[in-house]
Amino acid sequence: MAWFKRESTEIQSSDEKRVRTEGLWVKCEGCRQIIWKKELEENLNVCPKCDYHFRIDAFTRLSLLLDDAAFSVEDEKLSSTDPLNFFDTRTYKARLQKSQNDTGLKDAVVNAEGKINGRPVIVSAMEYSFIGGSMGAVVGEKITRAIERAAAQRKPIIVVSASGGARMMEGVVSLMQMAKISAALARLDNARVPYISLLTDPTTGGVTASYAMLGDLNIAEPGALIAFAGPRVIEQTIRQKLPEGFQRSAFLLEHGMLDAVVHRRDSKNYIARALDFMAPRAA
């Protein structure tokens, strides 16, 4: 017989002693330091200690790029019709519904019109938290509409990419969006209307292999993963560990695939500067 016997397995604690800390502090992925969330938000979601750029949602991005957040949102009613009737472990319809409930968006991109330092622009900002920012028929259509509007109104367009690539659940339909958007960009290019592509973490697959790499200027945020094939796929193909920093924006800059890597606080001014250069000259 045991000498001691624990009468109750639970250790009692009173509720009032608990200090609520959830949501107040964030651990930085870059330097592993603990940051006060409010401080992080005030610093545009960039780590004040190591400049690690946290992912931000589409509306935060729009308010960061556009003057006084005075912008109008377009094409917000478009939603997917599930062309393949796709199901895996869950149905695609259920996944869509869940993402729509979680984000309050109909799909993974927000189209907006507004001004950058007083200059009218059109912006499409992708939302990574909506099924990995993947591109299906709706993303394709919205970005194409934004481009066509830009061409028709002769307003510069900025596309902010944050996407895992084509949306597998829409099969080849999502692949065709790459052709559709690129064809619209050919017309925009013919019309000599400026297009700036801002690549943020992560931009991979079919999005990189279409509009994200077709800007008059392709600029990226520091540390963003930018790839055609993701690191895991490459590791499986070549059966080697990939070097540190492979496919990060600094790597792409070094290999001549980006025009600039721009800190989040400077992105608006950089774009404004570029638009000055690209603006049609007075006759």
Add this chain to the structure above:
Amino acid sequence: MDPAVRAQRQLKAIEEQIAQLEAKAGHDQDAHLKLKHLHHQINFLREQIRAHVNAWQKTELARHAQRPFTLDYVERLFSDWSEIHGDRSFGDDPAIVCGMARYQGEEVMVIGHQKGRDTKQRVYRNFGQANPEGYRKALRCMKLAEKFGRPIFTFVDTPGAYPGLGAEERGQAEAIARNLREMARIEVPIITTITGEGGSGGALALAVSDRVYMMENSVYSVISPEGCASIMWRDASKKEIAAQALRITPPDLLEMGIIDEIIPEPDGGAHLDHDSAAAMVNEVLARTYTELKSKSVHDLLESRYSKFRQMAHFFTEA
């Protein structure tokens, strides 16, 4: 032996017997009627066999090592082939072949993925997986064709663009993206045939065309069934379900309006009879070639744009 091939051979043997009996039947009307009936039954069975090739079986047929590849079609459909190598920036990619050729006696450009048949050739052709320099070579040749007003034929057969370290460093994404944009405004007709595997962006980078045809036993997909299975089910052995779910077969894609027409193949598949397969491709290409070459540049570009603009409208605006 592959059961499908065995079934095809058996059908052929029965057909031969029927033909022999027909010769013997002479003037016996009743026998002729019965033989005719047997003939119909055989055709019906053939159709049944064709209709029951599922998405995964089609994928396997599309990947068959004995299928005709781009250079096999070049040999049979074109004359005076003269290959053009290199992207003038980095190197030559054997996974894509480009060249000047004559079609019906007229100058054209032919561009296509090329796979190898034996191990050595397969490695040399990198299993038909192109690097950025391959896509850049293809675009360079398209621009050349445009400059001299020569129509372009492309043949697509690739598992996908090569996912390697060097490919990333040299801008695989940029190379594909540029092809998509530039093909949309090339001022000569572009006719594409998907002859085997239409693997994602690597296939699309040669397929922003006025007409896109698929051979009966080919597939066109955003991701391989194995890739999809390992992502969605975390189990690559679910590839057969994934192949079905992705809807990658020619009838599926025709129904969704992604492709223009399906090119039939000889019984059992193109790998059994390259000459007949090439003849069947030629029938469709010849018709399209005549139709497209008479179009004005303006009409051509407008209809190419609206083809892709109207494609895959799977959304609602409720």
